[in-house]
Amino acid sequence: MQALYRLVARVMNTDLAVLITGESGTGKSLIARAIHDFSDRRTLPFVVAQAQDLQGADGPSALIARARGGSLVFDEVGDFDDEAQxxxxxxxxxxxxxxxxxxxTSQVDLGRRMEGGGFRQDLFYRLGGVTLAVPSLRERVDDIPALAEHFLTRGEREGFALRRLNAEAMELIRAYSWPGNVRQLENTVRRLLVTSPEEEIGRSEVEAILGNQPAMEPMKGGGEGDRLSASVAKHLKRYFDLHGGALPPPGLYGRILREVEMPLIEIALDATAGNQAKCADLLGINRNTLRKKITELDIRVTRRRKLM
Structure with missing residues (x-):
């Protein structure tokens, strides 16, 4: 992050286009805002544009008029269709x-998308004057305790009672993979501020909240089985390493299976329009087994007409 901040300082007052990349929740929009707020353009407008803002004959010119000589940010530009690009x-x-x-800003790899024909080459090179890659939270584990303490302190300023995390609670927060990054960490701390009855927040309270959230790192790449297996192995190795010489809490097998089973069944149900017989056949399991899993995982099933 310090290297990123130094690069931000160097490009702040240049006219180069800036592309800010990173996973969802890493703070890409905050980086864009910081570049504007600390630049010579700070007194001028800061305009965030979505694809719909470009529609109509006057859409682009209206954006330029709104931004004037300030900053114009295309938010998640990788999601823009070809016409908007x-x-x-x-x-x-x-x-x-x-x-x-x-x-x-973009949470997708625009270079890879361009190579696959999903993003215009001329736009890619126009936006990439300088690329700032914001690291995920699991890539900067040492920042997690400081960020958690920051959110606790900010909660106190917002009117919440003073809270602190004990050593075991902080250890668990540090060991979690945070697929939702800083945004997920902030929301988790705010929930702890609301739900924790005691001044000291313990491990059990953190486990109660994290138990209902994803434990796996976001899967990247083409989705091949070997990539999934490698991602799971990487996550588990890091999880064990973060416990030092101690073992993780008991029940690891069940927790990991739940994290894989739940999205698998939900996506399969969605693909089969909620038809449990078709879903069971797709998964290759008995229909009664599927029903049992749906009940155990508290999965909501909605029947609908599948449009193909």
Whole structure:
């Protein structure tokens, strides 16, 4: 993060376009805002644009008028369709003097998407004057305790009672993989502030909240079986390593199976429009076994017409 901050400081007052990449919840929008707020453009507008803002004959020109000489940020530009991408290209090609600083955020790999034909090459190179890669929270484990303490302190300023995490609770928070990154950590701490009856928050209270949240790291790549297996192995090895010489809490087998089974069954049910017979056949399990799993995992089943 310190290296990232140094790069931010160097590009802050340049006119280069900035592409900010990273997983959801890492703080990409906050980085864009910081670049604007600490730059020479801080007194000018900061405009965040979605794909719909580019629609209509006057959409692009209206964005430029709103941003004036400030900052214009295309939020999650990797999700923009080809028409919206083309409008951005034409917008960028018409910028003159007093143009806004252009920034974009993306949680997808735009280079890989471009190679697959899903993102325009001309837009990719126009947006990537400088690329800032925001690391995931699990890549900066030492930041987790400091961030948790920061959110506890901020909660006190917002009117919550003073709370602190005991050593075991902090150890568990540090060991968790945080697939939702800083945003998930902040929301978890806020829940602890609301639900914890005692001044000291213990391990059991943290376990109660994290037990209902994903424990696996986001899966990347093409989704092949070997990638999934490697991701699971990496997560488990890191989980064991973070406990030092001690073993993780008992029940690891059940917790990991639950994290895999739940999304698997939910996605299979969605793919079969909630038809449990078809879902059981797709999964290759007995229908009664599927019903039992649905009950145990508290999965909500909604029947609907599948549009193909």
């Amino acid at each position: 083309g409008r951005i290209v034409r917008l960028l090609d018409t910028l003159g003097s007093n143009a806004p600083r252009i920034m974009a």
